[in-house]
Amino acid sequence: MTQNLLLDLNQVAKSFKAADGKSRLILDKVDFQLKDGEIVALLGKSGSGKSTLLRIMAGLIPADAGKVAYRDKAIGGPVAGIAMVFQSFALFPWLTVQQNVELGxxxxGVPAAEREQRADAVLELIGLAGFGGALPRELSGGMKQRVGIARALVTNPDVLLMDEAFSALDVLTGETLRNDMLELWEEDRISTKGILIVSHNIEEAVMMADRIIILSSDPGSVRCEIKIDLPRPRDVDSIEVRALIDEVYGLMTMRATHEAAADTPNTRHLGYRLPETDVSRIEGILDLLADTPFNGRADLPQLAEEAELSDEELFPTYEALSLLGFAVLEKGDIMLTPLGKKYVEVEQAQKQELFGQQLLTHVPLAAHIRRNLEAETSGSLSEEPLIDLLEEFLKSDEAKRVLEVAIEWGRYGEVYEYDYHTGRLTLPEGNQE
Incomplete structure (x- = not known):
C-alpha cells in the first residue's frame, strides 16, 4: 500500500476564550501527518489539547492558525472522508441501532434502501447482526461503542479518528473491541486507509500503533515521536513490547523532571501547575511502592497493574511524588527517595509535618499562601485574590481546581486551614499571633 498523505497539519494553533474573556492557548505550532496505511496513537496528559486537535482534523472546529488539510485540500468543515468515534458513544437514545448507524x-443523501443495506453489512461486520432493532438502553457499554464504530465505518471513511474510544469500557471489553478493530484493519475488511487514536492507555497505544506521538501540555505541541516496527498482532508479554511500553512511560513522565524548564518565569514563580491528585492516593502509592514485591522501586506498568488504576489516574500522582521529593522517575521506573522511605516508616503526625515541609519547599503556590497569611494581621485571607491570580494563566475552572489541590495538600500538611463556608484561608491554630 503506497503511503499517500491523508492528513497534513502544519504549525497549527488554537486558543479559547475563558469566562474572564482572556485568551488561552491550547495548541501551539503543531505539525502532524497521517499517511495511507498507518495507525497513529496520540498521547498526552491533561492540558495537551489531544481532543481539540482531533476535532480540528474532523472539521468540527477551526484552527486559529496554520494549515489543516485532507488529501491536499484545506479542511473548512466536516469532510466526507473523515469519520470520528467518541468516548461517550454519542448515540441518540430514541433511535434504534439501525437508525443510529444510518444517520451519517x-x-x-443516500437513498433509504442503500442505507439499510450498508447498515446491515457493517453491523454484521462489527458483530452486531440481529441488533438493528434494539434501542441503546438495551445494550451493554461494549455494544454501544460497537454501534458508534459501525456508524463511523458505514460511510466508508478514508480516515477514522478515535477519541478515547475504548476508555469508557471495562478492561476486557475494551481489549476485545480493540483486537476486533485490528483484525478488520489487518484483513482489509474496512475501507479505512488511516486511523488516528487518542488515548491515555500506553499499552493500548503500543499494541495498536505504527507511530506514537506524545504531546506536551499547556499549550499542546508535539514533543516526540516513536516509530514501532513490530508486526501485529503483538504479544503484550514479549520483551520488545514491554521495552516499548517502558520507553513510552519514561517519556510520558518526563514532565516532572524536565518539562518544567519550559515554564515562563511567572508561572514558575506561582507554581500553578499542580497535578490533580489527592493525599490519600499519594500515600497509597507510596505504601504500595515501599511494600513487597517492589521494595522501593517499581516498573510503572507493573505498579499500575498492582494499583488497579489507569495511567490517566496515576500520572498526576507520579508527578506529585516527584514534585514533593518523595520519589524519582527514571526511564519508566519509579524509585522512593530516602525521604520517601522515611515518610512511609514514621507515625502519622510526622507524616503530616514532612508533607508540610516539602509543600512549602517545593510548591511556590503553597508558600505564597502561607507568606500572605503571615503578613495579614488577622491571619486570614480570602480565596478570591488567589483565584484572580491563577486566572492570569489558567481558565477559570482550572484555576479553581489548582487552588482546591493546594488547599487539600496545605490542610493535610498543616500549613494553613480553610473554611468551606466562608471561602477563607487561615493560619493553623497555634501559628496565629
Missing part, C-alpha cells in the same frame, strides 16, 4: 448516510 442519511445526512449524505
Amino acid at each position: 448516510l442519511e445526512a449524505q
Whole structure:
C-alpha cells in the first residue's frame, strides 16, 4: 500500500476564550501527518489539547492558525472522508441501532434502501447482526461503542479518528473491541486507509500503533515521536513490547523532571501547575511502592497493574511524588527517595509535618499562601485574590481546581486551614499571633 498523505497539519494553533474573556492557548505550532496505511496513537496528559486537535482534523472546529488539510485540500468543515468515534458513544437514545448507524448516510443523501443495506453489512461486520432493532438502553457499554464504530465505518471513511474510544469500557471489553478493530484493519475488511487514536492507555497505544506521538501540555505541541516496527498482532508479554511500553512511560513522565524548564518565569514563580491528585492516593502509592514485591522501586506498568488504576489516574500522582521529593522517575521506573522511605516508616503526625515541609519547599503556590497569611494581621485571607491570580494563566475552572489541590495538600500538611463556608484561608491554630 503506497503511503499517500491523508492528513497534513502544519504549525497549527488554537486558543479559547475563558469566562474572564482572556485568551488561552491550547495548541501551539503543531505539525502532524497521517499517511495511507498507518495507525497513529496520540498521547498526552491533561492540558495537551489531544481532543481539540482531533476535532480540528474532523472539521468540527477551526484552527486559529496554520494549515489543516485532507488529501491536499484545506479542511473548512466536516469532510466526507473523515469519520470520528467518541468516548461517550454519542448515540441518540430514541433511535434504534439501525437508525443510529444510518444517520451519517442519511445526512449524505443516500437513498433509504442503500442505507439499510450498508447498515446491515457493517453491523454484521462489527458483530452486531440481529441488533438493528434494539434501542441503546438495551445494550451493554461494549455494544454501544460497537454501534458508534459501525456508524463511523458505514460511510466508508478514508480516515477514522478515535477519541478515547475504548476508555469508557471495562478492561476486557475494551481489549476485545480493540483486537476486533485490528483484525478488520489487518484483513482489509474496512475501507479505512488511516486511523488516528487518542488515548491515555500506553499499552493500548503500543499494541495498536505504527507511530506514537506524545504531546506536551499547556499549550499542546508535539514533543516526540516513536516509530514501532513490530508486526501485529503483538504479544503484550514479549520483551520488545514491554521495552516499548517502558520507553513510552519514561517519556510520558518526563514532565516532572524536565518539562518544567519550559515554564515562563511567572508561572514558575506561582507554581500553578499542580497535578490533580489527592493525599490519600499519594500515600497509597507510596505504601504500595515501599511494600513487597517492589521494595522501593517499581516498573510503572507493573505498579499500575498492582494499583488497579489507569495511567490517566496515576500520572498526576507520579508527578506529585516527584514534585514533593518523595520519589524519582527514571526511564519508566519509579524509585522512593530516602525521604520517601522515611515518610512511609514514621507515625502519622510526622507524616503530616514532612508533607508540610516539602509543600512549602517545593510548591511556590503553597508558600505564597502561607507568606500572605503571615503578613495579614488577622491571619486570614480570602480565596478570591488567589483565584484572580491563577486566572492570569489558567481558565477559570482550572484555576479553581489548582487552588482546591493546594488547599487539600496545605490542610493535610498543616500549613494553613480553610473554611468551606466562608471561602477563607487561615493560619493553623497555634501559628496565629
